[in-house]
Amino acid sequence: MSLAPSYDGRRLVLLHDEAEVARAVARMARELDARLASTPALLLGLLTGGVYTAVWLSARLHTPHRIDFLRVGRYGSGKSGGEVRWEGALPLPEATATVVVVDDVFDEGVTLTAVRARLLAAGADRVLTAVLARKRRARAADIPDPDVVGLDVPDEWLVGCGLDYRGWGRHHPALYALRETAAPPRVDSPEASRA
Secondary structure (H helix, E strand, O other): OOOOOEEOOEEEEEEEOHHHHHHHHHHHHHHHHHHHOOOOEEEEEEEOOHHHHHHHHHHHOOOOEEEEEEEEEOOOOOOOOOOOEEEOOOOOOOOOOEEEEEEEEEOOOHHHHHHHHHHHHOOOOEEEEEEEEEEOOOOOOOOOOOOEEEEEEOOOOEEEOOEOEOOEOOOOOOEEEEEEOOOOOOOOOHHHHHO
């Protein structure tokens, strides 16, 4: 597979290869099966990034489930989150009392918390949350941790497995950090004189 070596001068640094991601998703599916205990559920992927993890989990779950998607987010093409934006109706089939909300990354946790609250207000009896990647960072005290987490990752910009940089790179089956490329030292700098 061909990878772009960089985006806007930033380089991709591998965090978890395709095999590690697949093992994490398989473990997540086992954890969800255990928590659901064969209770039918709605697997609700958050678009756009959560679609990858939702589909991967759906293929591995043994619990009977439906799958649907909800377009909601805070980032768009920006680098920092804003208000939660909802697009379209909240899918909540009457026959499904348990919903598993699936997203690509747990960053600040605002979106996942808002979706969970809205589903409970709409009548879901039980809402579980599952994320492929959880960033190691401080969060507000009122933000609960996801119920199921695939991988803990550094608090960096991530690409691959549904995560993108300005719309690019979601399709990579491995997970990368996008890091600044170090600028070469200036000719008159102390680092250059030691070289």
